[in-house]
Amino acid sequence: MSRPIPTEEAVRSALATVIDPELRRPITELGMLDTVSIRDRAVHIRVLLTIAGCPLRDTIMQDADAAVSAVDGVDRVEVELGVMDQQQRDALKDQLKGEGGRRGIPFNDPGSLTRVYAVASGKGGVGKSSVTVNLAVAMAAQGLRVGIVDADVYGFSVPALMGITQQPTRVDELILPPVAHGVKVISIGMFVEGNQPISWRGPMLHRALEQFLTEVYFGDLDVLFLDLPPGTGDIAISVAQLLPSSELLVVTTPQSAAADVAERAGAMAAQTGQGVAGVIENMSWLELPDGGRLELFGAGGGAALADRLSATLGLDIPLLGSIPLDIALREGGDTGTPLVLGAGASRSRGELLAIASALTRRPRGLEGLRLNVSPR
Structure with missing residues (x-):
């Protein structure tokens, strides 16, 4: 039985499975697909990059080559890369942000379904950034569209924790965030040389x-995390102003002194009108070889903080989970x-996955949401 001759329709269908690594x-x-030409069983395609220095050009070439090579009847594939002209880039920006370039914060749109979590702590050193990164990656692994804004401008650490060394791509005034482990990330650390303060x-x-x-440009996200600096300073106030519908996730250690300071960060919601999604206790204990627990930082701080915030805010603020100390958690942060x-078995990993699942299952109200329906 003779092999079929590949058609342009089949090639274009195959290329529809090629995902731009940044725009997803x-x-x-x-x-981005400019031309497709077929001669005998050789296919030539021309793909337009958004900018000449696109850092992921090799990934796009390889993915396009693999997709077309899998089409029945194709013997050879040639991928040529070009660059969009200004008119094509303007059309792309209109497609992404709306005609003329939509202004404002998209997560504040009445129709936005993105849940925004601002991860806060009273003091530094409680593992807030590690918790943020692991929750975001866990949700992305569940199939959600997730983004992180590293809002800790002075102490940015998210790029290193995610293993990101790539700079964002600029398409004129539009910034495309790097993607790692299925999560879109932006940080001031991507715009400074070396380890400059x-x-x-x-x-x-x-x-x-x-x-x-x-x-x-984050696109349509299910969840956006903001890794806040510790305390109740300028950034925390700005987040409340810029994203009034954001909810706080308050991270503390079991130590009573840390929980006392974290209470101030959570109680700030009473002044800003934000919600508090819950409390996460980190570094809860160290599991010993014999199965016992060594409570290095005391015990009960997370539960006590949740109770105090519930009383202060007049709401039921849950303790979402208690994450034990784990060398693998530190090693994962060091390696990105x-x-x-x-x-494998890890109590810390299991607890982080459970917290991510609990946050994923939280219902989102439809109050104030505009539905696209009209009477017949």
């Missing part, structure tokens, strides 16, 4: 956060491979 949409939807005051901090939320991606 098929290249055929983004206007950031020395900014309040207005600059507010503007940086506002720029992340308005100029970075979050613990939740690992295999």
